[in-house]
Amino acid sequence: MILHKYPYLGNQIGDILQHPENLLFLFDGLDESVHQIDFRSSTLCTNPKWRKDISTIVSNLVKQNLLKGCSMLITSRPARLVSVDTGVFQRIAEIMGFLPGNRLIYFENFFGNKELVEKAFHHVQENDTLYTFCYIPSYCWIVCTVLSMCFSAQPTNSDQLMTSLPKTVTQLFVTFVSNILANHNQNKDGGHTVQELLTSIGWMAEYGVMNHIIVFDKRYLDSFSVRTNKHLFSCFMMESGQPPDVDFTFLHLTLQEFFAALVYFINYNPDRLQEALDKAESYKDGRAEIFLRFLCGLSDSSTRSMLKSHVGELSTQAAKDVVTWIQKNTTKEQSLDKSIVDKRLLLNVFYFLFESRNTFLVSQCIGSNKIDFSGVPLSPLDCSVLSFIIQCCSETEDVNLSKCNIQSEGLKKLIPGLRTSKTLSLEDNDLTDISCPHLASGISNNQTLRTLVLTANNLEGPHFSDLMTALTTSQIEELHLNGNNLTDSSCPHLASGIRNNQTLRILNLSDNNLESPQFSDLMAALSTSRIEELDLHNNNLTDSSCLHLASGIRHNKTLWKLDLSRNSLEGPHFSDLMAAVTTSQIKELW
Numbered sequence: 001m002i003l004h005k006y007p008y009l010g011n012q013i014g015d016i017l018q019h020p021e022n023l024l025f026l027f028d029g030l031d032e033s034v035h036q037i038d039f040r041s042s043t044l045c046t047n048p049k050w051r052k053d054i055s056t057i058v059s060n061l062v063k064q065n066l067l068k069g070c071s072m073l074i075t076s077r078p079a080r081l082v083s084v085d086t087g088v089f090q091r092i093a094e095i096m097g098f099l100p101g102n103r104l105i106y107f108e109n110f111f112g113n114k115e116l117v118e119k120a121f122h123h124v125q126e127n128d129t130l131y132t133f134c135y136i137p138s139y140c141w142i143v144c145t146v147l148s149m150c151f152s153a154q155p156t157n158s159d160q161l162m163t164s165l166p167k168t169v170t171q172l173f174v175t176f177v178s179n180i181l182a183n184h185n186q187n188k189d190g191g192h193t194v195q196e197l198l199t200s201i202g203w204m205a206e207y208g209v210m211n212h213i214i215v216f217d218k219r220y221l222d223s224f225s226v227r228t229n230k231h232l233f234s235c236f237m238m239e240s241g242q243p244p245d246v247d248f249t250f251l252h253l254t255l256q257e258f259f260a261a262l263v264y265f266i267n268y269n270p271d272r273l274q275e276a277l278d279k280a281e282s283y284k285d286g287r288a289e290i291f292l293r294f295l296c297g298l299s300d301s302s303t304r305s306m307l308k309s310h311v312g313e314l315s316t317q318a319a320k321d322v323v324t325w326i327q328k329n330t331t332k333e334q335s336l337d338k339s340i341v342d343k344r345l346l347l348n349v350f351y352f353l354f355e356s357r358n359t360f361l362v363s364q365c366i367g368s369n370k371i372d373f374s375g376v377p378l379s380p381l382d383c384s385v386l387s388f389i390i391q392c393c394s395e396t397e398d399v400n401l402s403k404c405n406i407q408s409e410g411l412k413k414l415i416p417g418l419r420t421s422k423t424l425s426l427e428d429n430d431l432t433d434i435s436c437p438h439l440a441s442g443i444s445n446n447q448t449l450r451t452l453v454l455t456a457n458n459l460e461g462p463h464f465s466d467l468m469t470a471l472t473t474s475q476i477e478e479l480h481l482n483g484n485n486l487t488d489s490s491c492p493h494l495a496s497g498i499r500n501n502q503t504l505r506i507l508n509l510s511d512n513n514l515e516s517p518q519f520s521d522l523m524a525a526l527s528t529s530r531i532e533e534l535d536l537h538n539n540n541l542t543d544s545s546c547l548h549l550a551s552g553i554r555h556n557k558t559l560w561k562l563d564l565s566r567n568s569l570e571g572p573h574f575s576d577l578m579a580a581v582t583t584s585q586i587k588e589l590w
Helices: 011-017 054-062 100-109 115-126 128-133 137-153 159-162 171-183 193-209 218-223 255-265 269-280 289-295 299-306 316-334 342-355 360-365 381-391 409-418 433-444 462-474 488-499 519-528 542-555 574-582
Strands: 024-025 071-074 237-240 246-252 398-400 421-427 452-455 477-478 506-508 533-537 559-562
Touching: 024 398, 054 342, 071 269, 100 115, 100 137, 115 128, 115 137, 128 171, 128 381, 128 409, 128 559, 137 171, 137 255, 171 255, 171 299, 193 269, 255 269, 255 289, 255 316, 269 289, 269 316, 269 462, 289 316, 289 342, 299 316, 316 342, 316 462, 342 360, 342 381, 360 381, 360 542, 381 409, 433 462, 452 542, 462 477, 488 519, 519 542, 559 574
Parallel strands: 024 071, 398 421, 421 452, 452 477, 477 506, 506 533, 533 559
Antiparallel strands: 237 246
């Protein structure tokens, strides 16, 4: 395998393999591999001289059966890893890409002109999807390239320009291609039409997507009748190597996936389209995921119309076929058992719906079903897509996003979609107090929210007051703040929120650390509240808190359930607490 790529190592290979601890193998693009590498395979390969298939070699290198002590680095799109036994790897790292500050720096370097930087970056910031996609440097380049094309074509201050700027990934690539076609002098191609070229490279691109091929030699070009001597061809594909070993690749893998989808709208055949949909859906390694998103995006008539003047009318029947497929696919995914894998598949369907921009279709497909992605890590982009879906389904009341590792940026994208939710769980998401302003905004704009679960986060801090201020004007009836590392410094804010809220009935503050002088503020607020169930177990409360507890309980007219377990209340003031309990409405006490 090594000598196939590096034949000049022939005389040295024996010595090299004698010291595997000095070797690092780099396998770039697991998701693009033509070989189906099975890391669960039990086929052994222990001798580097044995002739074995690529899958066996790679899996045995990973498992250290072969060249024990060597190191390996494998890259992949995340979708491919869903079908991989990742337990065989010692370490998995996610490349986070550009942070928000890096994105602005990239825009500044790309445009140079301060006015253009501000206009471009403002548009991207206003569009959650494009802004989030810019964490990928190559997408940042595509976004900037498209926007620069748009700015060159129209005055930067025109309303027409701002409404025509892309909002989805499909629209981004439609704009990218249409601008190239608009600036392309067709006379240079001597009568060879744009449609013919897009058809030929489209079918080649589709074959590549379905078969993990991203590098095309002359045999592929001849097979699909792709003519390389035309000016437009060089706008979309890059040439490398020297004759006769010349290879071609698309400017970007995602551009290949776009052309693979576009060709079904240029050269519509119902049987061929259905076959492609079935085949793409059957792949479990994620190879066709972006291709399917583009098909769904092109089902939107306004998105397709951007290409009409260049390639003619794109098939409306193809769009209808894709919409029908989306409907069937959504129904099927929602009926699954909802394992983590099933939820990921449903998230993919949400991306399809998002790209379609068909709000009626989203509402029809999702309706009032509970949205549950608990346990599935959600990126900021996932949150943007999810927010769009929820906004289209105003009747969806129950949203469970527990243990989704939602970061502050993701929460900010998600909040606008939560204006009609009745029950919301954000349990165990490592949210910190900097998330409180976003949470506060969501609560303030949602008068239907009745249950909010924020268990097992870390909300203690200066911004916690924002959350409590929002609580005062909300209609929340049940609030879970257990396990948030809250200390007595949070008690005044808790007290303010409780005192001014007329709907709160159930409050869970267990597994915090509320013992200290300011605990009295919380109990004073309890005395005038309408809280019926209060959980304070495991809060390091001591005998000194008993007087405050007694005061709060004695004056409260609604509390009937109180949990004080796993505290240390033993002491001279414990009798005051018990005396207050006997005259209260409490029926259940721990």
